[in-house]
Amino acid sequence: MNDFIQHTINGLALGSIYALVALGYTMVFGVLQLINFAHGEIFMIGAFSGLYFSRYALPAGTEPSIGVTLMVLLAAMIGSAVLGVIIEKFAYRPLRKAPRINILITAIGVSLLLQYGGQLIFGASPQFFPTILPRQNIDLGGDIFLDTNQITIFILSFVLMVILQYLVFKTQFGRSMRAISHSLETANVIGINVNKVIFITFIIGSALAGAAGVLYGIAYPKIDPLLGLLPGLKAFIAAVLGGIGNITGAVIGAVLLGLSETYVAGYISSTYRDALAFVILILVLLLRPGGLLGSKKIEKV
Amino acid sequence: MKWMLNLSLVLSVLIAASCNKGGADKIVIGNFGSLTGTEATFGVSTRDGIILAMEELNKNGGVLGKQVELKAYDNQGKPEEARLSVEKLINVDNVVAVLGEVASTRSLAGAPVAQQNKVPMISPSSTNPMVTQKGDYIFRVCFIDPFQGEVIAKFAYNTLGLRKAAIFRDSKSDYSMGLSKFFENKFVSLGGTIVGDEKYAAGDSDFKAQLTNLKSKQPEFMYVPGYYTEVGLIARQARELGVKIPLMGGDGWDSTVLKEIGGEAVEGNYFSNHYTVEDPRPEVQNFIKNYKARFGTVPDSLAALSYDSAQVLFDSIKRAGSVEGPKLRDAIAATKNFPGVTGVITLNENRDAVKSAVVLQVVDGKFKFKETINP
Numbered sequence: 001m002n003d004f005i006q007h008t009i010n011g012l013a014l015g016s017i018y019a020l021v022a023l024g025y026t027m028v029f030g031v032l033q034l035i036n037f038a039h040g041e042i043f044m045i046g047a048f049s050g051l052y053f054s055r056y057a058l059p060a061g062t063e064p065s066i067g068v069t070l071m072v073l074l075a076a077m078i079g080s081a082v083l084g085v086i087i088e089k090f091a092y093r094p095l096r097k098a099p100r101i102n103i104l105i106t107a108i109g110v111s112l113l114l115q116y117g118g119q120l121i122f123g124a125s126p127q128f129f130p131t132i133l134p135r136q137n138i139d140l141g142g143d144i145f146l147d148t149n150q151i152t153i154f155i156l157s158f159v160l161m162v163i164l165q166y167l168v169f170k171t172q173f174g175r176s177m178r179a180i181s182h183s184l185e186t187a188n189v190i191g192i193n194v195n196k197v198i199f200i201t202f203i204i205g206s207a208l209a210g211a212a213g214v215l216y217g218i219a220y221p222k223i224d225p226l227l228g229l230l231p232g233l234k235a236f237i238a239a240v241l242g243g244i245g246n247i248t249g250a251v252i253g254a255v256l257l258g259l260s261e262t263y264v265a266g267y268i269s270s271t272y273r274d275a276l277a278f279v280i281l282i283l284v285l286l287l288r289p290g291g292l293l294g295s296k297k298i299e300k301v
Numbered sequence: 302m303k304w305m306l307n308l309s310l311v312l313s314v315l316i317a318a319s320c321n322k323g324g325a326d327k328i329v330i331g332n333f334g335s336l337t338g339t340e341a342t343f344g345v346s347t348r349d350g351i352i353l354a355m356e357e358l359n360k361n362g363g364v365l366g367k368q369v370e371l372k373a374y375d376n377q378g379k380p381e382e383a384r385l386s387v388e389k390l391i392n393v394d395n396v397v398a399v400l401g402e403v404a405s406t407r408s409l410a411g412a413p414v415a416q417q418n419k420v421p422m423i424s425p426s427s428t429n430p431m432v433t434q435k436g437d438y439i440f441r442v443c444f445i446d447p448f449q450g451e452v453i454a455k456f457a458y459n460t461l462g463l464r465k466a467a468i469f470r471d472s473k474s475d476y477s478m479g480l481s482k483f484f485e486n487k488f489v490s491l492g493g494t495i496v497g498d499e500k501y502a503a504g505d506s507d508f509k510a511q512l513t514n515l516k517s518k519q520p521e522f523m524y525v526p527g528y529y530t531e532v533g534l535i536a537r538q539a540r541e542l543g544v545k546i547p548l549m550g551g552d553g554w555d556s557t558v559l560k561e562i563g564g565e566a567v568e569g570n571y572f573s574n575h576y577t578v579e580d581p582r583p584e585v586q587n588f589i590k591n592y593k594a595r596f597g598t599v600p601d602s603l604a605a606l607s608y609d610s611a612q613v614l615f616d617s618i619k620r621a622g623s624v625e626g627p628k629l630r631d632a633i634a635a636t637k638n639f640p641g642v643t644g645v646i647t648l649n650e651n652r653d654a655v656k657s658a659v660v661l662q663v664v665d666g667k668f669k670f671k672e673t674i675n676p
Contacts, residue, residue, distance in 0.1 A: 265510035
């Protein structure tokens with residue numbers, strides 16, 4: 001029983017990181033009906049922005065603190081947002097009127113460019129994320145331990161999700177976003193500045209991925225240019241599981257994925273951990289293509 | 302079609318001619334290693350150890366009146382690249398011998414190529430027994446895992462008086478799987494019990510599920526014979542889960558990066574290794590001094606072993622009086638009582654070195670000598 005609680009805690013922490021990445025996927029999809037395969041690499045650039053910021057911008061010997069963490073987080077969010085905007089401007093915007101398959105393939109191309117360009121710039125050897133957040137074990141009794149990092153990660157992704165939910169459903173910007181997601185042409189005709197809304201969507205989605213990159217670095221301090229590949233794919237699967245385009249769905253999907261991965265590694269075998277995500281993807285596509293909270297509408301990609 | 306054949310003939314003659322030109326006044330040796338990737342420090346230390354040995358030799362006039370030149374290729378830590386590197390060294394660079402690799406999985410990938418071409422290969426530091434079983438042209442200058450596994454089993458059982466062990470092994474690594482097996486056999490035969498056994502895969506970042514399972518079995522120590530990147534992360538996550546027992550491992554821990562990743566979490570843990578910088582023998586202290594002067598860092602055991610492997614190779618070339626494959630092979634096989642940095646090297650009938658091992662403990666970020674264990 002104690003093991004089960006410990007596995008659950010570990011799974012929730014893992015799921016929260018997937019959730020932040022999945023939110024970006026789902027937002028871009030909601031607006032553009034585009035699966036932004038470069039999103040995992042935006043996450044990776046976030047981790048590297050945080051790493052280089054804390055290595056070069058902070059004075060040597062800076063003690064880890066919440067303040068430092070927030071600064072690094074902000075730097076990474078800016079780094080990722082800038083990259084996201086560049087990708088949107090130079091790779092996706094020129095193709096806005098092209099068939100969807102062209103944009104999809106472009107997204108895969110951008111993703112590979114960033115992975116291998118990253119190896120050229122950052123080097124292929126892993127680098128190690130510095131300790132920026134003071135960490136403590138909280139003994140819950142019965143040999144169950146909660147780590148303050150896990151709480152931070154969990155709270156942060158929850159807060160970001162609430163803000164996002166508010167933004168999309170309660171503001172003028174959110175209304176424009178939803179209008180575009182219904183029909184880009186009609187939104188344009190009724191006077192919504194489509195380019196601006198898409199621009200802001202990319203900023204928000206990428207900034208979230210940047211934040212996730214730093215949180216990932218804090219939890220698993222090994223960073224390399226191929227870092228975004230697997231978490232990116234898993235966050236995508238989480239978004240599909242929850243119903244792609246649906247914000248609450250993305251978070252639920254991510255938490256479910258994090259939990260089931262940890263249970264599989266804990267109770268069956270760690271060998272099947274990565275395979276599980278893809279089994280879930282296949283099952284969702286077969287049984288409920290719209291995802292848990294998604295509509296039943298079937299999209300052709 | 303015929304012109305293509307002619308062209309390729311001309312090209313191959315040209316290539317062969319240009320290669321032979323280099324071979325006339327120089328002896329070319331090869332090295333393949335992980336200069337980048339998660340085991341990058343292994344590859345870099347190994348290459349630097351060879352460079353030091355080669356430069357010292359060349360300064361004193363080389364061997365057989367010729368200077369020695371090194372060709373080193375990066376395999377990025379991938380077995381398929383390791384095989385390609387050895388093919389390139391032998392077929393394009395015409396090396397007389399190959400030095401490498403560190404990781405057993407990659408030595409196993411490269412060895413068949415060296416064996417087929419009858420080019421001697423000396424692995425400085427692959428400890429899995431299967432490596433030299435690939436053929437009679439494959440050698441090593443380090444001890445093998447059946448012994449290395451015993452070292453920690455004896456140390457934990459006899460010196461520390463521990464009886465319950467858990468094993469956490471890398472299912473992707475021949476080294477880690479082999480070492481775990483040999484450790485288990487010895488520890489059980491001494492009278493200890495293995496209470497838990499879990500696996501991870503090199504490249505993983507999250508180990509908490511397996512560590513939670515191992516912790517619940519209440520072992521007195523955990524044997525983690527992996528490579529330093531994963532070991533550092535495992536140590537961290539183990540401490541985050543409140544695991545306070547010591548972790549122990551093998552020579553795969555030997556990297557300064559271990560402390561960079563693991564930080565406080567690797568303190569107090571033990572691992573078996575090939576040499577200690579505290580050894581007062583002049584061979585060791587001179588080597589450390591020269592290596593520091595040349596590369597600016599304290600050499601790890603991978604550098605010491607590759608230095609030894611190069612020395613053994615040069616000594617064998619001298620004794621053979623030739624760089625022809627079969628003659629050189631026989632000379633290497635006859636290596637006896639060679640005074641190396643990592644101990645006196647005598648190759649046995651399996652082409653393995655029989656040497657003692659040391660147990661080191663991580664104390665204040667340094668590797669402190671604890672005990673020598675003899676075969």
